[in-house]
Amino acid sequence: MTRIEQDRRARERQFMLGDRYSVMASRADYADASSDPDARQWVDLVFHEIMQRPLPDQYELRRDVWRVHVVQLDGGTLGAVVGGDCTQTADPAEITSVAEQLIARFEARA
Numbered sequence: 370m371t372r373i374e375q376d377r378r379a380r381e382r383q384f385m386l387g388d389r390y391s392v393m394a395s396r397a398d399y400a401d402a403s404s405d406p407d408a409r410q411w412v413d414l415v416f417h418e419i420m421q422r423p424l425p426d427q428y429e430l431r432r433d434v435w436r437v438h439v440v441q442l443d444g445g446t447l448g449a450v451v452g453g454d455c456t457q458t459a460d461p462a463e464i465t466s467v468a469e470q471l472i473a474r475f476e477a478r479a
Contacts, residue, residue, distance in 0.1 A: 382435070382464060389442055390451065392468045394435040399455050401429040411436050411455050433459045437467040441475070451475040 380396040395413075403410035414430070439451035452471045456463035 382461060386439075386465070386468055386472065390468070390472055391440045391442055392464065393438045393440075394461075394464045396433065396435050396459060398430070398432045399434060399436055400431075409454060411453065431455050431457070435459070435461065435464050435467070437464055437471070439468050439471045439475075449475075 382392075382394040384392055386392055398414040399411045400414050401409050402412045411431075413436070435456040436453065437456065438453040441449040441451050443449070452475060454467050454471060456467055
C-alpha cells in the first residue's frame with residue numbers, strides 16, 4: 370500500500386451502526402458555512418477556499434476533526450439522509466457518539 374493510500378485510509382472511516390444506518394466520516398479542517406446559527410452546514414475548508422466562496426461573518430472553524438455523515442438504509446440501499454455534524458477533536462472514538470446523536474434526533478422527528 371502506498372503512502373498516499375495509507376494517508377487517505379487514515380482520514381476516512383465507513384461502518385454500519387446496527388443494520389439500519391451507514392456512517393461515513395472524513396478527517397480534515399471544516400468550517401460551518403451556514404448563516405443560520407441554529408443550523409450547521411460543515412464544508413471542507415480547503416475545498417471552500419479553492420472555490421473562493423466567502424464564509425458568513427460569524428462562522429465556526431474546526432481543524433483536524435471528523436465530518437460525520439449518517440444515512441438510513443432501506444432494504445440494503447441508501448435511503449433517508451439522517452444528517453451530519455463534526456466531532457470536537459481528531460479522536461476517532463467521537464465518530465460513533467456524533468452518529469448516535471444524529472440518529473437519535475432523526476428518530477425523534479419520525
